[in-house]
Amino acid sequence: MEEQQPAKPVFQPNGDVHVPAFVLPVSDLLSEPAAEAQRRRATVPAFDAAGGDVDTATRREQINAFMAPQIARLRDMFAVNIEKAELGGVEVLDVTPADGSHDPDRVLINLHGGAFTVGWDGVALVESIPMAVLADYRIVSVNYRMAPEHRHPAGVEDVASVYAALLEDYAPGRIGIYGGSAGGALTAQAAAWLPAHGLPQAGAVGIFGAGGVPFHAGESAWTAGYIDGSFPPPPADGSELEDITKGYFDGIDEKNDPSAWPGYHLDTLATFPPTLIITGTRALDLSPAIFTNSQLLKAGVRSTLIVGESMGHCYHYQVTMPEGRDAVDQIIAFFRENLA
Template identity: 85%
Template sequence: MEQQNTAKPQFDPNGDVKVPAFVLPVSGLVSDEAAAFQRMRATMPAFDAAGQASDVAERREQINTFMAPQIERLRAMFAVNIDRTTIGGVEALDVTPADRSHDPDRVLINLHGGAFILGWDGIAQLESIPLAVLAGYRIVSVNYRMAPEHRHPAGVEDTAKVYAELLKDYAPGRIGIYGGSAGGALTAQAAAWLPAHGLPQAGAVGIFGAGGVPFYAGESAYTAGYIDGSFPPPPADGSEPEDITCGHFDGIDERNDPSAWPGYHLDTLATFPPTLIITGTRALDLSSAIYTNSQLLKAGVRSTLIVGESMGHCYHYQVAIPEGRDAVDQIVAFFRENLN
C-alpha cells in the first residue's frame, strides 16, 4: 500500500522539532549491492558493543569474534603480510602487501575504531588490510591505550610515540595518519597534538566516521539513532547519552581542550595538514564531520568532505559494495596526492 504521510513536523518555540513517524525507503541512488545490504539488515541480529557484555575484556573478545569472518574474507581478497611488532615502545601491526611491492618512502599510521575501548586487533585489521594492497603502502596500526584502563591523552601519546619513531625512516610529509570512528577522532587529536608538542606535522590525515568534535555534538546523532540503528539516539528527556567510551574523556573540558576536540579551535585547526573526511547521510557522525570540515576550511586548511548517500557509520569498511570501494579508492587517491 502506498505510504500516506499526513502528519507534519511540529516546531516548538525553543527550536525543538517533533517529528512524526514515517517510513524511510531505500534510496534510489544507491547501488543494488547497497540496497540489498539495507534489506539484509532486517534479518541481522542487533550488536550493541556497549551493552551486551558486562566487562570490557568480554566486549573486546566479542567484537573480535564478530569481525573474524570479515577479516577472513578480506585476507582472501587482499594478500598481505601482517607482522606483530613494537614501534616506539607501543605494540603495532605492520601490514604490507604480500608481494612486498609497497612504496619504500611512504607509510600510513592506522588508528583503529572501537569507541576508545576495543577494536584491537579485529578492527585494526579491517582498516589496514585493503589499504595496504590498494594503496601499495606499509600500514602501521597502533595498539594505543584505551579505556577503562586509561584516559585521554593516553591514546594520542602512544600515537605520537609511534610517529616519532617512524620519523627516523620517513620524512614527515610522507607519513599519513587515518582512522575510523574512535580512530577518526583520534586522528584529529593527533593532528592537533603533533605540532603542539614539537613534532613536525604529518603529510595528510584521514578522519573517517568521525570529526574533531564529539559524536553527540550535533543533530545527526538523533536522526541516525532511528534510521541507521548502529548507535542508540540520545535520551528523549535531554539527559546525557550513555558514555560508550567507559570514561575515556572523564575530566576533559571538551569545549576548551584542543587536544581532545580540536574542531572547536580555529587556531589549532590551522596547523592541520590536508584532510579527508568521510561520513554518510545515515551516520551518527554526519554532524561532527560536516562541522569539522567547515571549520577546517574557515581555518584555511585544504579539507575534502565525502558524504555517502544512504550510508551509515564507517561505510568505507564495506569494500564489497560499490559505495564502500569508491570511498576506499578516494582514500588511496588522497594519500597518493598529498604524501609528497
C-alpha cells in the same frame, strides 16, 4: 474517500521539532548490493555497537569474533604480511603487501575504531588489510591505550610515540595518519597534538566516521539513532547520555581542550595538514564531520568532505560494496596526492 495527508513536523518555541513517524524508503541512488544489504537488515539481528552492560574484556573478545569472518574474507581477497612489532615502545601491527611491492618512501599510520575501548586487533585489521594492497603502502596500526584502563591523552601520546619512531625512516610529509570511528577522532587529535608538542606535522590525515568534536555533538546522533539504529539516540527525557568510551574523556572540558576536540579551535585547526573526512547521511558522525570540515576550511586548511548517500557509520569498511570501495579508492587517491 479523501486521501489522508502525512503528518507535518511541529516546531516548538525553543526550536525543538516534534517529528512524526514516517517510513524512509530505500534510496534509489544506492547500488543494488547496498540496497540489498539494507533489505537484509530486517532479518539480520542488530549488532549492539554500544555494548550494553558487558564487561570490557568480554566486549573486546566479542568485537574480534564479530570481525573474524570479515578478516578471513579480506585475507582471501588481499595477500598481506602481518607482523607484530614495537615502535616507540608501543605495540603495532606492520601490514604490507605479500609480494613486498609497497612504496619504500611512504607509510600510513592506522588508528583503529572501537569507542576508545575495543577494536584491537580485529577492527585494526579490517582497516589495514585492504589499504596495504590497494594503496601499495606499508600500514602501521597502533595498539594505543584505551579505557577503562586509561584516559585521554594516553591514546594520542602513543600515536605520537609511533610517529616519532617512524620519523627515523620517513620524511614527515610522507607519513599519513587515518582511522575510523574512535580512530578517526584520534586522528584529529594527533593532527592537533604533533605540532603542539614539537613534532613536525604529518603529510595528510584521514578522519573517517568521526570529526574533531564529540560524536554526540549536533543533530545527527538523533537522526542516526532512529534511522540507522547502530547507536541509540540521546535519551528523549534529557537524562545523561551513555558514555560508550567508558570514561576515556573523564575530566575533559569538551569545548576548551583542543588536544581532545580540536574542532572547536580554529587556531589549532590551522596547523592541520590536508584532511579528508568521510561520513554518511545515516551516520551518527554526520554532524561532527560536517562541522569539522567547515571549521577546517574557515581555518584555511585544505579539507575534503565525502558524504555517502544512505550510508551509515564507517561504511568504507565494506570494500565489497561499491560505495565502500569508492570511498577506499578516494582515500588512496587522497594520500597519493598529498604524501608528496
